[in-house]
Amino acid sequence: MQATDIANPAYFHKVVDCQLACPAHTPVPEYIRLIAQRRYTDAYMVNWVSNVFPGILGRTCDRPCEPACRRGRVEESNGAHPEPVAICRLKRVAADMKDDVRKRMPSRAAPNGKRIACVGAGPASLTVARDLVPLGYEVTVFEGEAKAGGFMRTQIPHFRLPESVIDEETGYILDLGVDFRPGQRVESMQGLMAQGYDAIFVGCGAPRGRDLDLPGRHAIQDNIHIGIDWLASVSFGHVTSIGKRVIVLGGGNTAMDCCRSSRRLGGTEVKVIVRSGFDEMKASPWEKEDAQQEGIPIINFHVPKTFEHENGKLTGMTFEIVKAVYDVDGRRNLVPTGEPDVLLPCDAVLIAVGQENAFPWIEPDSGIRFDKRGLPVLGKDTFQSSVHNVFFGGDSALGPKNIITAVAHGHEAAVSIDRLLHGEALTTRPAPTTNLLSQKMGIHEWSFDNDVSADHRFKVPWAKAELALASIRIEVELGFDAANAFKEAARCLNCDVQTVFTKETCIECDACVDICPMDCITFTNNAEEAELRTRLKAPALRLTQDLYVSGELKTGRVMVKDEDVCLHCGLCAERCPTGAWDMQKFLLITTKAGPACRDTTAAALEAA
Numbered sequence: 001m002q003a004t005d006i007a008n009p010a011y012f013h014k015v016v017d018c019q020l021a022c023p024a025h026t027p028v029p030e031y032i033r034l035i036a037q038r039r040y041t042d043a044y045m046v047n048w049v050s051n052v053f054p055g056i057l058g059r060t061c062d063r064p065c066e067p068a069c070r071r072g073r074v075e076e077s078n079g080a081h082p083e084p085v086a087i088c089r090l091k092r093v094a095a096d097m098k099d100d101v102r103k104r105m106p107s108r109a110a111p112n113g114k115r116i117a118c119v120g121a122g123p124a125s126l127t128v129a130r131d132l133v134p135l136g137y138e139v140t141v142f143e144g145e146a147k148a149g150g151f152m153r154t155q156i157p158h159f160r161l162p163e164s165v166i167d168e169e170t171g172y173i174l175d176l177g178v179d180f181r182p183g184q185r186v187e188s189m190q191g192l193m194a195q196g197y198d199a200i201f202v203g204c205g206a207p208r209g210r211d212l213d214l215p216g217r218h219a220i221q222d223n224i225h226i227g228i229d230w231l232a233s234v235s236f237g238h239v240t241s242i243g244k245r246v247i248v249l250g251g252g253n254t255a256m257d258c259c260r261s262s263r264r265l266g267g268t269e270v271k272v273i274v275r276s277g278f279d280e281m282k283a284s285p286w287e288k289e290d291a292q293q294e295g296i297p298i299i300n301f302h303v304p305k306t307f308e309h310e311n312g313k314l315t316g317m318t319f320e321i322v323k324a325v326y327d328v329d330g331r332r333n334l335v336p337t338g339e340p341d342v343l344l345p346c347d348a349v350l351i352a353v354g355q356e357n358a359f360p361w362i363e364p365d366s367g368i369r370f371d372k373r374g375l376p377v378l379g380k381d382t383f384q385s386s387v388h389n390v391f392f393g394g395d396s397a398l399g400p401k402n403i404i405t406a407v408a409h410g411h412e413a414a415v416s417i418d419r420l421l422h423g424e425a426l427t428t429r430p431a432p433t434t435n436l437l438s439q440k441m442g443i444h445e446w447s448f449d450n451d452v453s454a455d456h457r458f459k460v461p462w463a464k465a466e467l468a469l470a471s472i473r474i475e476v477e478l479g480f481d482a483a484n485a486f487k488e489a490a491r492c493l494n495c496d497v498q499t500v501f502t503k504e505t506c507i508e509c510d511a512c513v514d515i516c517p518m519d520c521i522t523f524t525n526n527a528e529e530a531e532l533r534t535r536l537k538a539p540a541l542r543l544t545q546d547l548y549v550s551g552e553l554k555t556g557r558v559m560v561k562d563e564d565v566c567l568h569c570g571l572c573a574e575r576c577p578t579g580a581w582d583m584q585k586f587l588l589i590t591t592k593a594g595p596a597c598r599d600t601t602a603a604a605l606e607a608a
Helices: 009-015 017-021 028-036 040-051 054-060 070-077 087-097 123-135 163-174 189-193 227-235 253-264 285-293 403-420 482-489 511-515 529-534 571-575 602-607
Strands: 115-119 138-143 179-182 199-202 224-226 245-249 269-273 302-310 313-326 332-336 342-345 348-351 390-392 433-438 497-501 521-524 547-549 558-562 581-589
Touching: 009 017, 009 433, 009 581, 017 028, 028 040, 028 087, 028 482, 040 054, 040 087, 054 087, 054 163, 054 403, 087 482, 115 123, 123 138, 123 163, 123 199, 123 403, 189 199, 199 403, 224 227, 227 253, 227 348, 245 253, 253 269, 253 285, 253 348, 313 348, 390 403, 497 558, 511 521, 511 571, 529 547, 571 581
Parallel strands: 115 138, 115 199, 138 179, 199 390, 224 348, 245 269, 245 348
Antiparallel strands: 302 313, 313 332, 313 342, 433 581, 497 581, 521 558, 547 558
């Protein structure tokens, strides 16, 4: 194998699994250390730069960082039940315990004469505004509702996300100097284009929920609702009650929000019915657990067949019982078991079987092309449509995802808009910047706490059930207090503090090999990667994580380190008698809109 190029930002970025998994690449270990130091405001601002909505995401994020967390893999390798660090809920700690951050928000630069229109005030559009307004762009955000937030406000129940949090964090962005136009729904793309905006960003979400065209559907006048529309009506106070017996169709997070909301609005017999197996449901594991904790059963392998009614009044639904059968290629098919169909009585049905994009306001002759799924045809990574100055992001771009993905889209679209309006190619995406900074203090001490905590994951306290289920507006999760936040933060393994090896000072004494608690380090003769992985002190079997390989040492051997289960404890560096090992903090700074995202050639500057 060739020696590892640790100067390449991609290498150590891959080692910080949580940050790599986050669509916005939030520097997770950095803000967790700040929380452990009780520097909550600093931790909040680290988050705000990347994910824009720390208080919202600290309650509602889909948490792609947590399954990636090294803590879970390390505990699993030791035979324990894997429990990643509660990254998402620590983010909420920073939001809940911070001081006033308004004085730390960026100020707006002098106007640069460029006008941007954002359609919709959801997370993607607000991220575009957050990135471009401080650069001097005049950003106008059109929103059909009275307040900003998009689906964060309309589709996430208040018992999970209080309105006050949405108001606060959307307010930080609007107060930067955004021209916010509430109650102004854009009805015509061509009409918007005619207003002379230099660029247009479409971030209006995927506003149409799928229906089920089953026998009986059209004969029933009331009590069958599309899940996302029903949640919006609940959010705005238009719906305040529901029948006692409720069936929720669907296995995603929207279905979980529907069933839990139904419990709070009078549903006493609420059931979630899914076609697939429980483990195949799209809902996040914790969303399913929360629903079950509130006494809501999830019935799987039931395929809806008919809506039952008497004289147009809903009485129940029938379901076919199926099972999963896999072919030789591992593809799943749902086949009937032959058991009799099941009739489940109900007073209301909430359909949450998916969402789709709807752009009735974009005229066919606007020049914007769509694919067969109804999604805009966009440039890879640029989010540029077939019209050069129209961009899409969030659910509008690639279909329903989540808030943090929409934020990531907004950052990338803002880079594209900034480069476009400076006459630069959009396909050139500036690489992130990074540095490695030694954490050494004295001879063998570090500026971070490298003592690995043995604690299991701490549980976030909940409000009492009789209170939580009595109102749609009482927040269920109460958040960590300072003491438990500190203890949970201490579980982080500081994966961004890297073990950096210098071959010139290594004397091959094997002291680091002897002391490593995870058997990560091996000195051996070089070989091809497949062979090298098998003859390390502990075979490195996880191929998605790279090996750290040194150049040739004095004996002709190389140092090989398995990055996969390293604790970043620093014992190798503490034990090394020559300082060949050092603990160096890696900080990845993704490129945002602004001077750092642009070319620096004379031609580009002249074009600008």
